[in-house]
Amino acid sequence: MLQFIIQGRGGQGAQLAGKLMADMFFQEGKDVLVYATYGGARRGTPVSSSLRVDDKPIRMRCDIEHPDIIVCFDPSLLEGGTLLKGATAQTIVLINSSLPAEEFAHLGDFKVVTIDAKTIAKKHQLGRIVNTTLVGAALGLIDYANVDLMEKVVGETSPVKVQNNVAACMEGYQVASEGSC
Amino acid sequence: MKADSNRLLLSGNHAVSHAVKLVNPNVMPVYPITPQTPILELITEFHAAGEMTGEIMTMESEHSAMAAAITASLTGVRVFTATASQGLLLMHEMLHYAAGARAPIVMFNVNRTLGSPWGFWPDQTDSLAQRDTGWIQYYCENGQESHDTTLQAFRVAEQVLLPAMVIHEAFYVSHSMEAVELATQDQVDAYLPDFNPPHRLDPQIGESWGNTVSQVMFQNHRRDMGDAMERVLQVAKKADQEMKELVGRGYGIHEQYRCDGAEFIIATMGSMTGTVRDAVDELRADGLPVGLFKIKLFRPFPIADVREILAGIPKVMVLDRNFAPGTGGILYQELKAALYGLEDAPEIHGYLAGVGGTNITPAAIKEMVQSAMGEKPSAHSVWKG
Numbered sequence A: 001m002l003q004f005i006i007q008g009r010g011g012q013g014a015q016l017a018g019k020l021m022a023d024m025f026f027q028e029g030k031d032v033l034v035y036a037t038y039g040g041a042r043r044g045t046p047v048s049s050s051l052r053v054d055d056k057p058i059r060m061r062c063d064i065e066h067p068d069i070i071v072c073f074d075p076s077l078l079e080g081g082t083l084l085k086g087a088t089a090q091t092i093v094l095i096n097s098s099l100p101a102e103e104f105a106h107l108g109d110f111k112v113v114t115i116d117a118k119t120i121a122k123k124h125q126l127g128r129i130v131n132t133t134l135v136g137a138a139l140g141l142i143d144y145a146n147v148d149l150m151e152k153v154v155g156e157t158s159p160v161k162v163q164n165n166v167a168a169c170m171e172g173y174q175v176a177s178e179g180s181c
Numbered sequence B: 001m002k003a004d005s006n007r008l009l010l011s012g013n014h015a016v017s018h019a020v021k022l023v024n025p026n027v028m029p030v031y032p033i034t035p036q037t038p039i040l041e042l043i044t045e046f047h048a049a050g051e052m053t054g055e056i057m058t059m060e061s062e063h064s065a066m067a068a069a070i071t072a073s074l075t076g077v078r079v080f081t082a083t084a085s086q087g088l089l090l091m092h093e094m095l096h097y098a099a100g101a102r103a104p105i106v107m108f109n110v111n112r113t114l115g116s117p118w119g120f121w122p123d124q125t126d127s128l129a130q131r132d133t134g135w136i137q138y139y140c141e142n143g144q145e146s147h148d149t150t151l152q153a154f155r156v157a158e159q160v161l162l163p164a165m166v167i168h169e170a171f172y173v174s175h176s177m178e179a180v181e182l183a184t185q186d187q188v189d190a191y192l193p194d195f196n197p198p199h200r201l202d203p204q205i206g207e208s209w210g211n212t213v214s215q216v217m218f219q220n221h222r223r224d225m226g227d228a229m230e231r232v233l234q235v236a237k238k239a240d241q242e243m244k245e246l247v248g249r250g251y252g253i254h255e256q257y258r259c260d261g262a263e264f265i266i267a268t269m270g271s272m273t274g275t276v277r278d279a280v281d282e283l284r285a286d287g288l289p290v291g292l293f294k295i296k297l298f299r300p301f302p303i304a305d306v307r308e309i310l311a312g313i314p315k316v317m318v319l320d321r322n323f324a325p326g327t328g329g330i331l332y333q334e335l336k337a338a339l340y341g342l343e344d345a346p347e348i349h350g351y352l353a354g355v356g357g358t359n360i361t362p363a364a365i366k367e368m369v370q371s372a373m374g375e376k377p378s379a380h381s382v383w384k385g
Helices: A014-027 A101-107 A117-123 A131-141 A147-157 A162-177 B012-023 B037-048 B062-074 B085-090 B092-100 B143-160 B185-191 B215-247 B272-285 B303-310 B330-339 B362-373
Strands: A002-009 A031-038 A046-054 A069-072 A092-096 A111-115 B007-011 B027-030 B055-058 B080-084 B106-111 B136-139 B164-169 B177-181 B254-257 B264-268 B290-295 B297-299 B315-320 B347-353 B382-384
Touching: A002 A014, A002 A131, A014 A031, A014 A046, A014 A131, A014 A147, A014 B007, A014 B177, A069 A131, A092 A101, A092 A131, A101 A111, A111 A131, A111 A162, A117 A131, A117 A162, A131 A147, A131 A162, A147 A162, B007 B012, B012 B037, B012 B080, B012 B143, B012 B164, B012 B185, B027 B037, B027 B062, B027 B080, B037 B055, B062 B080, B062 B085, B062 B092, B080 B085, B085 B092, B085 B106, B092 B215, B106 B143, B136 B143, B136 B215, B143 B164, B143 B177, B143 B185, B143 B215, B185 B215, B215 B297, B254 B303, B264 B272, B264 B330, B264 B362, B272 B290, B272 B362, B303 B330, B315 B330, B315 B362, B330 B347, B347 B362
Parallel strands: A002 A069, A069 A092, A092 A111, B027 B055, B080 B106, B106 B164, B136 B164, B264 B290, B264 B315, B315 B347, B347 B382
Antiparallel strands: A002 A046, A031 A046, A031 B177, B007 B177, B136 B297, B254 B290
16 A cells, blocks of 8 residues: 655645545556545645555545655644654655755654755746645656656646646656656 | 546545435535535535536525425425534434424435534534434445445435434545445436325325324324334345345445454444454454444444344444543443343443544554453443544
């Protein structure tokens, strides 16, 4: 089973990021279970999306204890929060930051990868909307093979700026899969 | 989503909306509340697109929504509504009335913590607190089961003339997206007969409902309700069996999972069931004779079946994601009462696990099993999680 926790702040699109990825794996024929938790629908408060992917039906209905991948939309979520609670030495923590990964080494014993999603999103005229870039990066980190499907799902799901979102996702994917995060 | 197939990636709530679309009820009084709102939102979208033709009534409160549902149902038409938590509690007075009026309304409830303090978390206390209102109650484990059970509920409710509540939990089911295989329109048309109740409010017929009655008439009416509730056990089993024959999916009114040769059974309801399945598989792999007993139909409580299934089992551990201060876990109370006086009755450990939506993992359940195996049970619910 592959387990992701994707956390952002209300309004950043973390919930949609989880759904996008779930849809890709679902369309590939995998079993998926994705849900979001939030403490009331308020902008600015932490919103987490939990995604499980497996080759057999997923029955357990509980929080992900030890995620394989953590996607962090905003480094401010790392301080004092519970996002990294279940991270192990095998966990990859993908952080949206212009800083190098070493800057986050003090957080714990796990693999930290950073990507400057804000700059990539701006380059593609997406303003502060970084979720499609981070979806691409997260999938790049696990060498997700179905790039055509990724483009298709992001394109179909984006409410506006379809080509920009697809391009940002692709750039995030390439940066991550080439190991240049 | 795959447009060319009936297998869609859906939230548990939207799986319910799709079932209601297939039933196409005549009247749907609605009032929004988190985490139920997506059910009614999608229904209104279907309606706006012309895919549903019933009347949607936007009400000023849940109490009014249920009052409208009763009145509409008494005219002899199909009625659906949905609610959660505080909304269900505001309906409480009308829930008794609906059952007394023998109005076979189908309502979906999404379990959510009750204030105060405020929360949005999965906890079954809201619907379990309605257990004496005369409504049939089904607890579902996932979106697929909620979709299918909503269809069954119309059939059962209309056959016995009692209202039915179908229930799943906040977030873990309501907002979890997973693959759901939808029933087809042809299947639902074949499954649900036309609804033609023997009595209805109709100026052409000239019947009424709600007169004052004598003590004996009142008592007889309650006994009739009790008899109807008793009939649900068989009617619900048959409705499930026939759905299985028609669409290939069935659940029973309860389920025994890996109970062959079990000497320790975990009893629970709702989303916890799925987590227990994983724990049971791991315990079995460790060589421990542990099984799961899932209660799906909670009202009427299947007392005779429970006694038969649990007789001779040394230990039962009940997991309650609900809490009644002063008595403890509600499924625990019900099971103890059902087993009273039974020869070879099991020892029962009642654990409060997941109250307020706290996280219960398969590993936590395994630990509870291992500690319960070496202990005498307390006479009271014990806090876990």
